[in-house]
Amino acid sequence: MARRRRTLCALTSGSLGVPLPSRKPADAAPAAVARPRLTVMRDVAKLAGVSHQTVSRVLNNHPNVRQETRERVLEAMRSLNYRRNLAARTLVTRQSDTLGIIGFETTLFGPASMLYGIESAARDAGYMVSIASVRDLDRKQVLEAVDRLTQHSVDGVIAIAPKQSVTHALAQAPPSLQCVAVGGSGESDAAPTVSIDNAAGARLATQHLLDLGHATVHHAAGPADWPESVERIEGWRRTLYAAGAVVPPVEHGWWDAESGYAQGRKMAADPAVTAIFCANDRIALGVLRALHEAGKRVPEDVSVVGFDDMPDSGFFVPPLTTVHQDFGELGRRSLALLLEHMTSSPTADPQPPDRVLVTPQLVIRTSSGPSPAL
Amino acid sequence: MARRRRTLCALTSGSLGVPLPSRKPADAAPAAVARPRLTVMRDVAKLAGVSHQTVSRVLNNHPNVRQETRERVLEAMRSLNYRRNLAARTLVTRQSDTLGIIGFETTLFGPASMLYGIESAARDAGYMVSIASVRDLDRKQVLEAVDRLTQHSVDGVIAIAPKQSVTHALAQAPPSLQCVAVGGSGESDAAPTVSIDNAAGARLATQHLLDLGHATVHHAAGPADWPESVERIEGWRRTLYAAGAVVPPVEHGWWDAESGYAQGRKMAADPAVTAIFCANDRIALGVLRALHEAGKRVPEDVSVVGFDDMPDSGFFVPPLTTVHQDFGELGRRSLALLLEHMTSSPTADPQPPDRVLVTPQLVIRTSSGPSPAL
DNA sequence: ACCAGTTCTGTGAACGTTAACACGCGCACC
DNA sequence: GGTGCGCGTGTTAACGTTCACAGAACTGGT
Numbered sequence: 001m002a003r004r005r006r007t008l009c010a011l012t013s014g015s016l017g018v019p020l021p022s023r024k025p026a027d028a029a030p031a032a033v034a035r036p037r038l039t040v041m042r043d044v045a046k047l048a049g050v051s052h053q054t055v056s057r058v059l060n061n062h063p064n065v066r067q068e069t070r071e072r073v074l075e076a077m078r079s080l081n082y083r084r085n086l087a088a089r090t091l092v093t094r095q096s097d098t099l100g101i102i103g104f105e106t107t108l109f110g111p112a113s114m115l116y117g118i119e120s121a122a123r124d125a126g127y128m129v130s131i132a133s134v135r136d137l138d139r140k141q142v143l144e145a146v147d148r149l150t151q152h153s154v155d156g157v158i159a160i161a162p163k164q165s166v167t168h169a170l171a172q173a174p175p176s177l178q179c180v181a182v183g184g185s186g187e188s189d190a191a192p193t194v195s196i197d198n199a200a201g202a203r204l205a206t207q208h209l210l211d212l213g214h215a216t217v218h219h220a221a222g223p224a225d226w227p228e229s230v231e232r233i234e235g236w237r238r239t240l241y242a243a244g245a246v247v248p249p250v251e252h253g254w255w256d257a258e259s260g261y262a263q264g265r266k267m268a269a270d271p272a273v274t275a276i277f278c279a280n281d282r283i284a285l286g287v288l289r290a291l292h293e294a295g296k297r298v299p300e301d302v303s304v305v306g307f308d309d310m311p312d313s314g315f316f317v318p319p320l321t322t323v324h325q326d327f328g329e330l331g332r333r334s335l336a337l338l339l340e341h342m343t344s345s346p347t348a349d350p351q352p353p354d355r356v357l358v359t360p361q362l363v364i365r366t367s368s369g370p371s372p373a374l
Numbered sequence: 375m376a377r378r379r380r381t382l383c384a385l386t387s388g389s390l391g392v393p394l395p396s397r398k399p400a401d402a403a404p405a406a407v408a409r410p411r412l413t414v415m416r417d418v419a420k421l422a423g424v425s426h427q428t429v430s431r432v433l434n435n436h437p438n439v440r441q442e443t444r445e446r447v448l449e450a451m452r453s454l455n456y457r458r459n460l461a462a463r464t465l466v467t468r469q470s471d472t473l474g475i476i477g478f479e480t481t482l483f484g485p486a487s488m489l490y491g492i493e494s495a496a497r498d499a500g501y502m503v504s505i506a507s508v509r510d511l512d513r514k515q516v517l518e519a520v521d522r523l524t525q526h527s528v529d530g531v532i533a534i535a536p537k538q539s540v541t542h543a544l545a546q547a548p549p550s551l552q553c554v555a556v557g558g559s560g561e562s563d564a565a566p567t568v569s570i571d572n573a574a575g576a577r578l579a580t581q582h583l584l585d586l587g588h589a590t591v592h593h594a595a596g597p598a599d600w601p602e603s604v605e606r607i608e609g610w611r612r613t614l615y616a617a618g619a620v621v622p623p624v625e626h627g628w629w630d631a632e633s634g635y636a637q638g639r640k641m642a643a644d645p646a647v648t649a650i651f652c653a654n655d656r657i658a659l660g661v662l663r664a665l666h667e668a669g670k671r672v673p674e675d676v677s678v679v680g681f682d683d684m685p686d687s688g689f690f691v692p693p694l695t696t697v698h699q700d701f702g703e704l705g706r707r708s709l710a711l712l713l714e715h716m717t718s719s720p721t722a723d724p725q726p727p728d729r730v731l732v733t734p735q736l737v738i739r740t741s742s743g744p745s746p747a748l
Numbered sequence: 749a750c751c752a753g754t755t756c757t758g759t760g761a762a763c764g765t766t767a768a769c770a771c772g773c774g775c776a777c778c
Numbered sequence: 779g780g781t782g783c784g785c786g787t788g789t790t791a792a793c794g795t796t797c798a799c800a801g802a803a804c805t806g807g808t
Contacts, residue, residue, distance in 0.1 A: 040794055051758045056796065064756055086525050087470065088794035090461035092763045098504070098526065103493075107701075108685075112486035119477075119507050128526050130472070130504045133493050151460050152472065152502050257689035286689050311482075315631035315660050317691050327481075414764055425788045430766060438786055462764035466793045 039080045048076035059084055090153060098128045099338070100149030102159040102166070104137055108255075109310050110327050111160050114182055117331020118158055125339060130154060137161070142169035150177060156338045158182055159191070162226055167191045178341045182334035184227045192341060194334040194356040198228050201323040201360035202235025205277045205305040207243075208321070208362055212303065213371035214275035216245040220263040220287055222279035224252040232279050232307065253283065260286025267302075268294035274302055274371050281306040281313045284320055288367070292317070299369030309363055319365035330358055413454045422450035433458060464527060472502045473712070474523030476533040476540070478511055482629075483684050484701050485534050488556055491705020492532055499713060504528060511535070516543035524551060530712045532556055533565070536600055541565045552715045556708035558601045566715060568708040568730040572602050575697040575734035576609025579651045579679040581617075582695070582736055586677065587745035588649035590619040594637040594661055596653035598626040606653050606681065627657065634660025641676075642668035648676055648745050655680040655687045658694055662741070666691070673743030683737055693739035704732055 041052040048055070050073060057065050058073045065073075076082075090096040099122055105111050115131070122129045130152060132145040142165070149157055150173075157177060159166050162184035170179045171190035181193045209217045219236050222229030233250060240247045251266075253259030260283030267273045268291050278284035284306035288298060296302050298318055306313060306322035313320040333356050415426040422429070424443060431439050432447040439447075450456075464470040473496055479485050489505070496503045504526060506519035516539070523531055524547075531551060533540050536558035544553045545564035555567045583591045593610050596603030607624060614621045625640075627633030634657030641647045642665050652658035658680035662672060670676050672692055680687060680696035687694040707730050 038794095042794085052794090053759080053796085054757060057757090060796085066756065069756080083521075083525055085465070085527070085794050087461050087464035087527055088763090089796070090763095091459070091465055091765085091794080092796045094763085096461065103490075107483065107487045107490050109481065109483070109486075112483075112489075113481045115486075116477075116481050116507060119505055120509075123506070123522075128504050128506070128522065130502050131493055132497070132502070133490060135494075147457075148497075148502065151457055153459070153461055257686035261689055282686050285686055289689050289691050292691050312631035312656050312659055315635055315663050317663050317666050412764095416764085426764090427766085427789080428787065431787090434766085438784090440786060443786080459764050462793090463766070464793095465764085465795085466766045468793085 038085075039082050040085065041082075044073065044076045044080055044082050047080060048073045094153070095155050096128075096153045097126060098130055098152070098154050099335075100146075100152070100154035100157040101129055101131045102142060102145045102149075102157060102161065103131050103133045104160055104162065104166075106131075106133060106160070110183070110308065110325070113327030114160055114331040114334070117328035118182075118335050119331075121332040121335040125335065127155070137163045137165050139165055139169040139172075142166050143172060146170070146173045146177070146179075150174065156180070156342050158334050158338055162228055164227060167193065178338060180334050180338040180341065182330055192337055192354045192356075194330060194337055194358070195228075196325050196330060197357045197359050198231035199235030199238070200357075201307060201325070202232040202277070203239045204360065204362040205307065205323050206236045206239040208364070209275040209277065209303055209305060209368060210239070210243050210245065212275070212368060213374045214303065215371065215373065216240060216248060217275045217277050218248045218267055218273050219250055220260055220267070220276055220278040220283050221250045221252050222255050222259075222283070229279055236277055255280055255282060257282045257286035257289070259283060260288075261290050263287065264290025265294070267291075268296055274373065275368075276302060276304050278304065278306045281308045281310040281316075281320060281322055284313070284322070284367075285316060288316055288320075298367050301372055303368040303371075305368055314365060316367070318367050321365045321368040322363050324361045324363045326358060326360075333358060412459075413456050414459065415456075418447065418450045418454055418456050421454060422447045468527070469529050470502075470527045471500060472504055472526065472528050473709075474520075474526075474528035474531040475503055475505045476516060476519045476523070476531060476535065477505055477507045478534055478536065478540075480505075480507060480534070484557070484682065484699070487701030488534055488705040488708070491702035492556075492709050493705075495706040495709040499709065501529070511537045511539050513539055513543040513546075516540050517546060520544070520547045520551070520553075524548065530554070530716050532708050532712055536602055538601060541567070552712060554708050554712040554715065556704055566711055566728045566730075568704060568711055568732070569602075570699050570704060571731045571733050572605035573609030573612070574731075575681060575699070576606040576651070577613045578734065578736040579681065579697050580610045580613040582738070583649040583651065583677055583679060583742060584613070584617050584619065586649070586742060587748045588677065589745065589747065590614060590622060591649045591651050592622045592641055592647050593624055594634055594641070594650055594652040594657050595624050595626050596629050596633075596657070600629075603653055610651055629654055629656060631656045631660035631663070633657060634662075635664050637661065638664025639668070641665075642670055648747065649742075650676060650678050652678065652680045655682045655684040655690075655694060655696055658687070658696070658741075659690060662690055662694075672741050675746055677742040677745075679742050688739060690741070692741050695739045695742040696737055698735045698737045700732060700734075707732060 041055045045052040045055045050069060055073055058070050101118060103115060106115055119129050132148050134141040134145050157179045159170055159181045160183055161167060161181040167181050167190040173179055179191045181191045183195055206217050221233055237247055251263055253263055260278060264287035267276060276287055278287055284304055287304055291298055291302055298304055306320045309322045309324035313322055337356055415429045419426040419429045424447060429447055432444050475492060477489060480489055493503050506522050508515040508519050531553045533544060533555045534557055535541060535555040541555050541564040547553055553565045555565045557569055580591050595607055611621055625637055627637055634652060638661035641650060650661055652661055658678055661678055665672055665676055672678055680694045683696045683698035687696055711730055
């Protein structure tokens, strides 16, 4: 565990208001004595026979540079292998071409995909991304993350923020810092939000099962305090209600297969259950196993539908019918929204939207079939 | 698709040597006219009745500050809600407290977990991380990523780099930039590497199956050009060889369930196959499904062992015996190694190691059992 | 030839921090 | 009572950009 040369910021910076005094304890090694002296604008300028300002203009695509001069400068840059010093530029312009991402549970497929979607879109737009993970979504940790990102002077923040507490915390960020939340709820009271239309997805799944002749549809739900979970429950419930079907009771769990297995065992024991809509594919995996162990065939005895369309859900036993969620698109859209908010002046005419919904799609495989009652 | 205000760097910067002329096309909005004038050292200094340099000393934990003065300064910082401007600091010290990560396939569980492991360890060590994803692992893209990170003056780079081409590319990075590769091969010719002991893992799995009485073990392999895959094949092959067992032919595939399914179907058709070691859990999922469809029971007829221990592999049908890989640890170790390389002077006595191996562990569940021949 | 209006280019001053050095003070040591 | 040293502090100069302004070099019309 090499934690040398700097103290733990987490410990030294007690409250948020206190800047972190860290780094370079007394015994630090003396700074490298011979600075490498990298090539800077002045060098390029000298070689090209112009002033540093002209070099700057070329770099920033300023129109008022003679074509011939521009080429001479570009040639000089090339031959010196010049790269502009972004720190200096950030110092004066106060923008770093860097975006911050607040990540939560980024080891899971969904968040990881959003992260990737954001990052590649950001690169195409000329931005770098820095990431600050949080272990929990409480206000304190989120604000700490915002603070860390602010210190590194990011131009904007995207929070992969599946819970309300985050958008609330975001509202406390310095107003000059644009924030966008992605994933999670739509009740965008605080920050602009991009998310999937969870209710629509749930409707798709539930209606599909009703259409197959099932009298009603049971639901293996996610955690009670996650908006995504709540919205899926709502969508499911409303669809049943609209169809005049009984709405079975809901039991909350976590997002993993273990939770699905637990819920699945209970449902497998109930002969009235012929169709199960699962809050995500991992839960579905657990349900599938529980049904298998109970000797129920899928889809002959019980139909199962998931949510997410994880990479391998087409290879579950049997291949899972599920609601496809385009996480990459979610990421890209959130980046686009952030950029819009960043560039539009507060008084601009077309205010960017505060809420973007991405529509999910049903992917029908073999885990769903006609009701055995038919 | 909001890509306003800046041109696409990817397009304008043809070769690597050319700095990117981007941003602010002629019609750019004039810079914000009223700069907010944030609080800086001088403000703190004035309030505390000292010079800015003393403030700097307090911030950097310099020992030569009287306790009473230090407290007055800290108090001033607190009351002004001062935060140090990292861009200015980076400009003069040439270190940014930021590390770069080159990510590949970060939507998958393994890389995503490493990313997370690196990020949290980095935070504890006082570093921010910036991420640069690459779509492919060819030299060009990797060098481009390094270049992007360099421009943002990262202090070091960790490459989630499962292929040789990456470490080779890394070797071409500016020598002042410390690089570490994580995951992938151990043939660390180019850059220091942290990886799992794939051969040992494969040995664990294979030996486990042999010990269960299987005459030999078949292998559902990963891609031929990935060192991780190759090392697992080697470990498997050597174990069989040492036991005097027949070494069945190997067919290469990809890392996903689809590939496992394809390989599994062929194996299911071969009655001689009683034990299958899969290059990862996703392949195992496909194999499991193929066996199930062919009417083979697991583990009664055929035993299956995976690699990775993905989150839900304990809920496959049946629960998968697999080789557990601690991705988070991998990330932490790679960070530690990078930090060691960064801080140790080239002439220092204890040179940091160039190769760190993390030992995997066998997790026995129910997909593996005694050979049916017994 | 002159002036006004562009277009192009250069000069000097920020930006907010750390590095290098100089200074004054108190203390110990001959 | 110097001399030397360590401590605490202040002054000045970097670091490599961009911004604001001034000036030079071209236009084109009289």
